[in-house]
Amino acid sequence: FYKPEHPDFFASENVVELQWLLAQVLADKDILTKLVASVCAIEGCTYEVQNQLLNYTPAELAKTFISGTSNSKQLLFAPIPNFIFTRDIGITIKDHVLLNKPAKKARTREALLAKYIFFHHAMFSQYRNNIIELADSNHSFLMPKEEDDRKITLEGGDIMVISDNHLLVGVSERTSSEAAVKITNTLFQKGLMEKVSIIKIPKKRDYMHIDTVFTQVKRDVWVMLGNFSRKAMKHEDEDAIERILEVKKEEKIKILQFHRQDPENPVSFDSLEDLLIDISKNDLHCKTEVRFIYSGNNEFPYNAREQWTDSCNLLALKEGVVLGYDRNDKTTEAFRNAGFAVIHARDLLQQLEAGTIQTATITNTLILMPSAELSRARGGFHCMSMPLWRESLDIDQ
Template identity: 55%
Template structure:
């Protein structure tokens, strides 16, 4: 396969042309209750249902929008295969798109190089503290099988040699494309270290990214990290961790970075310094959200739907501020409220005093109007229609975590009823992924003609993983405006 090395993302809602995904692998079926928290997974999922009845719709929708020749007129044939080989990298029937790219496929391709193979096996075994015999045994497998092992943690006989990577389906967190640069993550939790290492090898060695090697940014540790105490290493001001769910390329010269449970102020500062020095963007806005598991990243509390439409969680936006003003107890809260959302905007010459923005709606309105040039009124759709208790309940199942396939067309979970009501009230149609695919196959509608639509993905199992369609995507090419 040839690669054109195109890599550019300058908005959240420009028409999506290419992205990285990772289909649920056999490692997801190995998560046990006693280790779920350590492996950063919230629940025990039914792997076959997740694959066959949920994620496969996600892949088919993506292909119809990004690479329709791979899927148009073939849905019945694909669904009739009991082995589901269409979705499995390395199989003869694999869809093998260069637009919708499974990161496992890229991993297998770099493992064909013996020198890379030896280095990567040694690196992974060092991280996982494997025995020398395990390291030697891994060299016996072909690249396709070895890629499966390094991701799933299990051999072909399903014997586990190290922990699975259940979060690898959330490709957003491994990196982010900022204009023509790639920012690689620095995970906050040890459970994601192997993901980070695999990602480094893929971006630095795969031909797909050959043209952007000089534009890959890695986040440095504190230069004196080895001298810091254990308490200092846990501090936001010394620890350097960042995940892609906390980074949004909202406009060609404007980047958002969230400081959250997973991304520290120190890492945000290092990224800001690097991007300004390289002249990649002009403005970086830091959005500091509460350090809570139910929020985790900024893309769990807001995402963009259209140039002038955003979906967000009301309790941390202006809606939440207004509620606090009506609460007498708010006046007696500690001055440094840990649950307070803070927004600081920096421009080039970032050592100058930043601008503080009072609330999320003001920030998003400014992005739509001034960065994206919208003349239409800016509108907000709130999780759970901003009704108690549905706002929090539906945010937990990713009502605010949506992937825009193009301006005004998003894909998200079907289970968030009140949020879907709010979308319909704003003039959006909502359609099940299955029904939309049938329409596409019948020629009733097409990805080119569809507008202002929320595509509903089946989500009984996917939602248990605590990540939505935005999390499950790493866009590497979008159209500009």
């Protein structure tokens, strides 16, 4: 395997590498000049460094913009390792692209690079007039720091296109209520969605985005953190005094589902399970019982520990076939108990290459890969993917 800047890099048409796209965008000298100026302004570079970067080839410059390192191995500005979490830089919603507005300054360069890719790469020409950007209000610069939560911030881990006409929006540590309001109104005005469910979760790094506490496995199967189950929301495991004093109040969530035809009367859900059951039954027309697989098999302390290392942040390659980390043993056990096969990615690749198994025949399977340092960055496979195209589901199956 070669890195994107290598001449022999395999440029897949199905799994697209951002550095490769960026290099192609930078082949336009005018765009290169503008982006160099923008990055240097953000990073506080000297005019000398700016002029040096103008002489880089597109491939060299794309690498430098991401790594922060010059051709001579000098560190010009901080690298952006979070660029691997492509879910956060934008989300495709039908024939539109919603760009992010990061909450942390460290991710500003990511957002800038993504913007140039979406607006200028030929691959996204069909989206060019359908790119949604969220601007701050005219008075945002007047807000004191303690009112930062009123500013518009959005990261893609808080957006889930759950069906053709239903979008989930998380309000979290990284996505503000103001952004959720603006997204909902924009999508309703454009007629892109009939329903938007806003899920307000505790503003904790543990729950950075909603996709760190739940993701979909199948139409009728979800993986989630048990803290937001029906049982937990009703405090059934607490004694009377603990329940009355609301000792665990900080774990509460609020879920409101807005309908385009009647936004004044949203539907409220008491727990995350209630919302997900409603989605499976009413949006995806499931006739079977909706099942939940819990992080850490819902056992203390594995539930919270494995959620931290992304047990709930899974990527469905197709219905019922998901990618996860091999370090979350109790969650893996829960998948086995739910009837799923478990296989390590290296073993699966060997079987695929040997022809002993076909991708079309793989069903109900958890594919495991090592996480190394990735899980320390609070991101799993769902975070590391940005779907550009979604196959329509036959909801009558």
